Amino acid sequence: QKEVEQNSGPLSVPEGAIASLNCTYSDRGSQSFFWYRQYSGKSPELIMSIYSNGDKEDGRFTAQLNKASQYVSLLIRDSQPSDSATYLCAVNDSGGYQKVTFGTGTKLQVIP
Amino acid sequence: EAQVTQNPRYLITVTGKKLTVTCSQNMNHEYMSWYRQDPGLGLRQIYYSMNVEVTDKGDVPEGYKVSRKEKRNFPLILESPSPNQTSLYFCASSLSLTATNEKLFFGSGTQLSVL
Numbered sequence: 759q760k761e762v763e764q765n766s767g768p769l770s771v772p773e774g775a776i777a778s779l780n781c782t783y784s785d786r787g788s789q790s791f792f793w794y795r796q797y798s799g800k801s802p803e804l805i806m807s808i809y810s811n812g813d814k815e816d817g818r819f820t821a822q823l824n825k826a827s828q829y830v831s832l833l834i835r836d837s838q839p840s841d842s843a844t845y846l847c848a849v850n851d852s853g854g855y856q857k858v859t860f861g862t863g864t865k866l867q868v869i870p
Numbered sequence: 871e872a873q874v875t876q877n878p879r880y881l882i883t884v885t886g887k888k889l890t891v892t893c894s895q896n897m898n899h900e901y902m903s904w905y906r907q908d909p910g911l912g913l914r915q916i917y918y919s920m921n922v923e924v925t926d927k928g929d930v931p932e933g934y935k936v937s938r939k940e941k942r943n944f945p946l947i948l949e950s951p952s953p954n955q956t957s958l959y960f961c962a963s964s965l966s967l968t969a970t971n972e973k974l975f976f977g978s979g980t981q982l983s984v985l
Contacts (some may be wrong), residue, residue: 862912
């Protein structure tokens with residue numbers, strides 16, 4: 759069973775701080791990595807995707823990928839109360855399988 | 871508006887009473903999938919379909935059936951629901967997961983309670 763591991767949290771950060779969310783995965787052949795945000799009672803929505811080692815920035819969000827360490831992270835700069843949600847790490851399986859494996863998610867709380 | 875539509879949003883039923891949760895997408899997506907979400911267990915894949923008449927099991931297929939007779943529709947069928955199928959269900963679609971940058975579009979979810 760391919761696994762995606764996340765700390766369930768909650769991760770509490772003050773407004774304006776940097777929130778750092780981490781994810782490890784077991785499938786060494788995975789090529790595509792995603793961060794979805796899920797507000798309570800709502801469906802997940804994609805906020806970042808990353809495919810190459812290094813950093814990818816989009817506004818206040820930065821995704822970081824280290825394939826050698828099988829590690830993906832999401833940094834949220836200038837955190838806002840509206841960022842309070844559960845963040846799901848997702849990994850496309852390798853080997854041509856049409857499957858995305860999700861982590862259990864990290865709950866982020868931004869304190870005003 | 872591009873979207874994945876699931877119905878119903880909430881459903882309460884009793885053990886053994888067959889039910890169907892519908893899912894429809896208007897984006898001409900090839901790939902569709904069903905997930906269930908439970909506290910502490912995250913999103914787990916039930917079944918997926920790569921195209922019309924092509925379906926395959928995910929991680930937790932027991933007790934569920936699906937069909938893909940048309941590209942836009944992918945209903946989830948519970949022939950004899952049991953209380954352990956009480957969960958939040960999501961349908962999702964994607965143009966194709968063989969492309970590395972394809973994201974999943976999710977429906978709004980169906981909260982199912984089996985008494």
